Amino acid sequence: MKVWQKNAILLLLVVILAAAPLWLLPDAEFSGADGEAAELIEATVPGFEPWFEPVLEPASGEIESLLFALQAAVGSGVVCFILGRITARKSGQEG
């Protein structure tokens, strides 16, 4: 099997893994696990107050998703750029 075929199958599996919970659990909230942990702490320790507040907070949920999207875009840009160089270099040397 060629590398791209193997990888296509692997990526398909990842998509299935990520999408399956949405099918299996139509009623779930899919909130963040870290938020749930914070709630549990607040529930176990009555009157719990975090002793330190975040220094900078994204102005809104929209801004936060912008930052996350930027993060993914920059990260995948760099990964793909380098993978592109690596693959091109090989065929350039041999061809």
Next chain:
Amino acid sequence: MKRSDAWIRRGAALCLALGLMTTGASAMHIAEGYLPRTWAFGWMAVCVPFVAAGFFSIRRKVGRYPKAKMLLAMCGAFAFVLSALKIPSVSGSCSRPTGVGLGAILFGPTATTVLGLIVLLFQALLLTHGGITTLGANVFSMAIVGPFVSWGVYVLLKKAGCRPALAVFCAAALGDLMTYVTTSVELGVVYGNIGSYLAIFAVTQIPLAIAEGLLTVVVYNVLEKYSKAELQELSVL
């Protein structure tokens, strides 16, 4: 020819800078201010020697194999992408992969500690995920335990004669999972109920750990085919 070499070097340096500077958000994370002071500073102290060892390790490796810079930047960027993705899980909540397994396999655990530290720092500062006070605990779980588990599993399986792709899968998946187990323990020793935190973090993480393992193999497959020389230099193969 020489000129293009210079450009490649410049490009690699840029990637490294980008990869290091922007390596942002990440996965588990104990929220800002949620660990008592003693624990918060204790975890920071535990992390210091690992981070120091990591800087030396990176300097040594990049000095010995200048070409590895590009791969190091890619490992940082890989963690950057994966840690931005909140993925739904069978537990009905969402979590994020860590992306540190690839770095641990290619560059060893302490070098990856530095990458993870940068990821966590930016995320704590810009995205209010994790926090400055809980940085030590978060670095310990995601950038120390995770990479050490990944690296250990990879080395053991390779010695046992396992196929490299399978070893990479197990290493990345277990490193990811153990990161969250560590987070649960870090919270459990302070607040009790380790079990509940395990249920929140570790169970959610199981499918994500598998996904991270698969994605790490995707990148590894490409490197194995096109970058074999570098992998051998870094004694991955």
